[in-house]
Amino acid sequence: SGVMSGVATVKAGLVESFRSLGHEISHVGNRVPVLGTVEPVAVKEGTNVGILLHPMWRKNVTTQILAALQLGWCPFVMDDPQVPYISRNDLTICGELPRDEFLSIQAAMDMNLNVTLSECHPMQPMESYRLGVPCLVSRTSDLFIDDPDLYELTTVAEADSPDAIADAAKHLLHTRTEAVARANAALDVMDDRSADQWMVFTGR
16 A cells, blocks of 8 residues: 555664654664675785775764874775875775675775764674674664673774774774674674564564
8 A cells, every 4th residue: 555564773772762752663673794705805014994984974984094094004995085184195095886895895904993973783894793804883873782891892982082993993903803703693693683673573
């Protein structure tokens, strides 16, 4: 009949707000991406960091670039942020890429950053961990929130501070092996829960 029988959101924390407005919705987390074999691209020596986000305000790209440069890391970005105090010579600009090429760049990084000012349930950090690369995120989603120690390790509270991002990123890179293993175990649990939520939501 063209009438929706249900509405769901992937962002935790919205259900009660919408219900208070008289709208019945459900929370259904994103499924964890299933990745095939991904061949990392060749990159230059040094610590390479992916900040592969659209340069819009809520993606917080410039702040993350400053954190990477502060550490002497080599940022890979989607586009030139076009601010006068950051030189294009300090960046590797990738452009908007097909998915397979995008994954190959993510896989080649020592670290990926997704410290945004607003998120629902971010796919890129999940992809990064599945590729074996740690990814620092902000505390704007519920990713890894069920494991307080892992949440503390993989997130930064001050998303608008290059110093805070740099400190958290350096610590996460130092504990890379532990973080990736624990994150992938958490993603397995998360995917099972999301699958169950989807089944309940669709009435299957």
